Amino acid sequence: MKKYTSNSVSDTVYIAEEFAECLKAGDAVLYKGEMGAGKTYFTKGIAKSFGITEEVTSPTFALINEYYGETNIFHFDLFRISGFEDLYGIGFFDYFDRNGVLCIEWSENVPDICNYFDTAYEVEIRKIGDESREITIEKIK
Numbered sequence: 001m002k003k004y005t006s007n008s009v010s011d012t013v014y015i016a017e018e019f020a021e022c023l024k025a026g027d028a029v030l031y032k033g034e035m036g037a038g039k040t041y042f043t044k045g046i047a048k049s050f051g052i053t054e055e056v057t058s059p060t061f062a063l064i065n066e067y068y069g070e071t072n073i074f075h076f077d078l079f080r081i082s083g084f085e086d087l088y089g090i091g092f093f094d095y096f097d098r099n100g101v102l103c104i105e106w107s108e109n110v111p112d113i114c115n116y117f118d119t120a121y122e123v124e125i126r127k128i129g130d131e132s133r134e135i136t137i138e139k140i141k
Helices: 009-020 039-049 084-089 092-097
Strands: 002-006 028-032 064-067 072-077 100-105 120-127 133-139
Antiparallel strands (some): 002 133
């Protein structure tokens, strides 16, 4: 487990860029953190590391945003998802064969979601001030 303190959005992006060096297609990044904690900014850092130049935005309304680069990113928002049937309904499992990293916000809404992956990291982002965040990264599988 590694803990970081981010004092700005650019710090969060940089921490994510460094972290992304260990990621490969098929891995999952399971986010935990309240709304506005910085999960999408963390995904922006991962995208930057993979050479993705497209603007990374929150998948809140789309449920899934796709980004293509050296390694693809499939960015999910599971806020309104509550289990296996909902995952199946949004085509979640179709992304396993699409050569990318799955970055999943609100992963805690689907208990045991990590069981679907060979390699999964939990990234928890906690607000500790207006701009400051505590970021904990742990390989959980």
